[in-house]
Amino acid sequence: MLFEEHGIDKKEIDFLLFCTEGLDYKGPATACIMQERLGLRKSVGAMDVPMGCAGFTNGLVVAKALIESGQFKHVLLQTADIPSSVIHPNDLELRMLFGDAGASTLISASEEKGIGDFIVGTDGSGAQDLIVRKSNTRTPVDEEWLREHADAGGMVFGRMEMDGLEVFSFSMREVPKMVNQILEKNELTLDDIDLFVFHQANSFILKMLARKLQLQQEKVYNCMEYMGNTVSASVPIALYCAQQEGKIPQGSKVLIAAFGIGFSWSGTVLRY
Amino acid sequence: MMTIEEFIRKLEEEFEDIERGVLQPSTDFRTIEDWGSMHALIIIALIDTEYDVTLTGADMRSVTTIQELFDLVKSK
Numbered sequence: 001m002l003f004e005e006h007g008i009d010k011k012e013i014d015f016l017l018f019c020t021e022g023l024d025y026k027g028p029a030t031a032c033i034m035q036e037r038l039g040l041r042k043s044v045g046a047m048d049v050p051m052g053c054a055g056f057t058n059g060l061v062v063a064k065a066l067i068e069s070g071q072f073k074h075v076l077l078q079t080a081d082i083p084s085s086v087i088h089p090n091d092l093e094l095r096m097l098f099g100d101a102g103a104s105t106l107i108s109a110s111e112e113k114g115i116g117d118f119i120v121g122t123d124g125s126g127a128q129d130l131i132v133r134k135s136n137t138r139t140p141v142d143e144e145w146l147r148e149h150a151d152a153g154g155m156v157f158g159r160m161e162m163d164g165l166e167v168f169s170f171s172m173r174e175v176p177k178m179v180n181q182i183l184e185k186n187e188l189t190l191d192d193i194d195l196f197v198f199h200q201a202n203s204f205i206l207k208m209l210a211r212k213l214q215l216q217q218e219k220v221y222n223c224m225e226y227m228g229n230t231v232s233a234s235v236p237i238a239l240y241c242a243q244q245e246g247k248i249p250q251g252s253k254v255l256i257a258a259f260g261i262g263f264s265w266s267g268t269v270l271r272y
Numbered sequence: 273m274m275t276i277e278e279f280i281r282k283l284e285e286e287f288e289d290i291e292r293g294v295l296q297p298s299t300d301f302r303t304i305e306d307w308g309s310m311h312a313l314i315i316i317a318l319i320d321t322e323y324d325v326t327l328t329g330a331d332m333r334s335v336t337t338i339q340e341l342f343d344l345v346k347s348k
Contacts, residue, residue: 093309129329165329168313173326204310208317 002104010038013106015045015066015075019055019232021132021261022082022157023048034078045072053199053260055079055232056105057118057267063107064115073109078102081231086132086160088152094160097202099228103236116269119181121174126263129166132158170263171205176212178257178267186269192253193269195242196220199258200234221247234258239270248272274323276342283338286318287311297339319345 003010016038018031031046040046045066051058056079063075080102087094107115134141135158149155175198183189196219198206203224210220223241230237235258242248250272257267280295290304301307301315312332320326325348335341 163329164309165312165316165332169316169326169328172317172320204313208320211317212321 002106006106008106011041013040013044013074013076014072015063016040017047017049017059017062017075017077019049019051019059019077019079020081021050021052021055021231022080022085023050026137031078040076051264052081052231052262053201053229053234054258054262054264054266055081056103056235057256057258058120058264059232060105060107060115060268061118061120061266064118067107067109075107077105077107079105079232079236081233083160083229083231085157086135086155088149088155088159090152091160093164094162097229099230101227101230101233101237103233103240105236112271114271116182116186116271118266118268119178119185120266121178121264123170123174123263126166126170129163129170129263130161130261132160134158167260168205171201171259172208172212174263174265175209175257175259178259178265179213179255182255182257182267182269188253188269190215193219193255194252195247195254197235197238197242197254197256199229199260200224200238201229201260231260276339279342279345280338282318282322283315286314295338297337297342299338300336301338301341302336315341323348 002008016031016035018034024030024033029046029048031048035044035046049055049059049062059077059079063077066072066075082100083098084100087098133139134145141156146154196215198209198220200223203222206220206222210217221238221242223238235256248254252272254270254272255267256270259265276297283295284290284292289306316327316332323345325345331344335344
């Protein structure tokens with residue numbers, strides 16, 4: 001769809017980044033499989049970026065760096081996640097929050113500086129506050145686990161657990177700080193920004209971030225009602241929806257900021 | 273410096289579903305009718321915007337009464 005909508009010749013793509021926490025295999029990289037399925041040329045670089053809610057902005061950091069290195073011109077950043085595969089059917093709170101989705105973004109070399117400077121952050125002390133238990137090498141699924149989760153098909157890909165209070169507290173602590181740092185780094189003020197597109201975590205967080213940053217609610221884009229929290233795909237989907245709704249006219253400055261599992265966060269300013 | 277009365281007034285303003293006068297310094301907030309995890313989030317958000325203190329989930333779990341919550345915020 002991306003290729004068609006924008007008349008892109010896919011043979012021009014020289015790097016593919018696939019960002020997800022739902023990889024197909026431990027090996028090979030899903031990005032390699034996608035090269036073949038998308039019909040990309042063989043001289044393409046292809047790598048997975050296994051990141052969650054901050055996946056899009058972290059992927060963008062890498063894409064921008066690849067282009068700025070002067071070695072690549074067109075980077076395809078695929079973001080897709082399937083949180084439903086690791087949510088227990090009885091975990092209503094999580095089921096209410098999350099949605100499965102994917103988004104494709106093409107980042108191309110340009111004379112204009114469309115993507116600003118980034119602020120990134122990591123706090124691994126929050127790893128246990130949002131985690132998919134029994135999901136990989138450290139704690140593989142065992143017989144006892146399968147028995148315990150027999151009513152939910154075994155939860156063979158693991159089970160997401162979230163301490164909502166800690167995740168919320170982290171978001172309130174780090175995101176406003178990150179927003180101010182992004183503005184400072186890009187020599188902008190809050191008033192220069194036409195639209196704030198945060199990771200669509202949930203409506204309450206979006207409202208509270210707006211309140212803390214003293215932003216008008218209209219300037220904080222929210223498309224939660226359509227699809228919930230779509231993990232790494234949430235920011236590009238929100239950007240697309242906002243654009244379709246006419247909220248990002250030419251010349252707009254859009255601050256994007258994503259945050260979540262890790263804890264990991266990053267953001268920048270996009271100039272349309 | 274804020275007083276506990278002001279603190280309680282702020283909480284009452286935030287929780288539209290709680291009647292005035294119900295909250296006392298000795299109130300265990302988990303015993304408030306219809307108390308839920310959303311209320312804890314709202315308290316974190318309120319304290320964050322009003323007092324510029326971001327309580328953690330562990331902080332919230334370490335207190336039971338409004339007086340204890342107030343003391344915790346003041347100590348930060």
